[in-house]
Amino acid sequence: MRYATSIVWFRRDLRLSDHVALARAADASDRIVCAFVLDPELLRSARVGAPIVSFFFDALAELRGALRARGSDLAIMEGDAASELRDLAKRSGATALYYNLDYEPDASSRDVRVAEGLSVDGLEVHSCVDHTYYGAHETLKADRTPYTVFTPYKRRWLERCESDPRPPVDSVSLARKLVGAGALGATLDVPEPEAYGHRRSGNFQKGGERRAKRALDAFFGNAIDTYAERRNDPAADGTSHLSPHLRAGTIGIRTCVQAALDLSRGGGTAAGASARVWLGELIWRDFFHHILANFPHVAHDPFVAAAKQLRYREPGAEWDAWCDGRTGYPIVDAAMRQLNTYGWMHNRLRMIVASFLTKDLLLDYRLGERYFEQHLADGDLASNNGGWQWSASTGTDAAPYFRVFNPILQSEKIDPDGAFIRRMLPELAKLGGKAVHAPWTLAPLEAEALGFRLGRDYPEPIVDHAAARLRAIAFFAPVLGAR
């Protein structure tokens, strides 16, 4: 099938390189119209926050700039996607629409409405697998049902990668088919986050395709050598910082996977081992998208049906303390301070604060999930929900309910000299030795010498972990125990 003009509808794929819908549209069409539709309802909803919106608008602005540099433009509209795209199709004479699949339930139902609306007008609609390496319905067990356990899923994924690799697609050179800027009609400016009630901060990671490429190059040029051994050290922070880029689509997953595969074939080197560990994280991402697409109920309910019976405690002062980083457990508070300040949190710390919320405080994991969506630049429904349900022991292949992180031991393990805690919590900077992990253990004489008083300079712990652990096990056992 050939089309004179096709629309490429950008969503969470704000880039020109390694863009499947763009490459396929260009193959089949003489001219390409690039479009984006702002959804004010989503932008004002509790499902996003300032870090994500800022990052996304950075990326949108750069995408527009890149298209303008090629003599074209991005048609930015606002409102209902179905009607806006129908209007654009009429204006531009397009007879086909291309977009990349989005597995979030709200997005899929919107896309169905868009496809129905456009087909009434005679347009052909093509959806492409792009956001994940393999489509969420492509990796199935021998009996054609979806995997629900990560390890066999990963094995199958890696096997498939040998026979059916998906190298990055060439979408940039085909971009010369882009229509001239004049052909698009009216288009909006890229908004500021403030237009939707979000305040931008200089501490947030900035979006855009060039920054994504630089982040990938920096990671593979340096941190990857020690990633396997240092990835759990929040002070060193040897992680890739690509997650917000993968979330907004300022880098393609195939580009990332190929970089990891190329290096992992480097045999027994430290970098090769690191590349394989990092690839495992990308496979976790595919896995959680696969879970969301095949079991969409996880978006609002536990994966494990029995867990619906859990009666979580009501959020109150302890919930507020968790959000603000005032729990009295330094590693938890330092992590939350990092999240609230930078719109990002080290992955290892996410597990610690999630265990604390769901096990020590017995609060609903969905509260934490929502908070992360609002405060993380990479808050992505599939991965975020997967991570929370893993921690809360309600998910597929989740941590067993009796696995309760000890925030002090975790702190001593991942931040042995307290460098991260001291950086994020200056009020504890002067505490020496092990007390930085547990300020209430500081000897009274020493505390006095330092001028440090618990309850004044730093909160007392809001729960006793040993007691909270026993309470958590008793809470979960009747529902999730021996089934």
Place this chain on the structure above:
DNA sequence: TGAAATGTTGGGGCG
């Protein structure tokens, strides 16, 4: 990608 409780082993101090 947990932590605590309980069990086992073996080296060394000591009478």
Place this chain on the structure above:
DNA sequence: ACGCCCCAACATTTC
């Protein structure tokens, strides 16, 4: 030399 005890170190079980 021997048996006993202590306990660190490691392994296994349990939540």
